[in-house]
């Protein structure tokens with residue numbers, strides 16, 4: 192039996208040790224805010240936090256989280272009040288919504304560790320994600336609400352150009 196914590200609640204599973212964390216979250220715990228995209232560590236739709244740091248849940252075996260804290264998009268805040276979530280809504284970023292939880296979890300990870308990242312740090316951090324859908328410039332707008340102006344990404348959505 193593997194024991195761990197999800198969004199502040201103790202959980203356990205008898206899933207095989209090599210089961211992806213993503214499967215346990217979605218199928219076992221019904222936390223479907225974390226999405227399956229590529230299954231290969233490329234798109235970031237499955238992003239969660241493990242002990243406060245971002246991690247691809249599709250690439251994390253369930254035995255690797257034994258005794259650790261997992262946070263999903265459902266647990267990022269109790270009432271969607273996390274600054275990144277508020278900025279996402281205010282700027283009307285979502286379109287299809289498929290990659291949104293992964294994008295938000297990744298942005299929250301960066302801002303937790305570095306509240307005022309530079310533009311290049313944002314680009315480098317968010318370039319780990321390859322969203323399925325284009326979002327035009329709207330995905331850049333939350334950064335304007337959460338970090339200094341000089342940190343604003345200025346070019347196209349990484350879905351198309353891999354540059355901000």
Ligand code: FES
Nearest residue numbers: 228229230235249
């Ligand atoms: S589903 Fe995990 S990175 Fe794409």
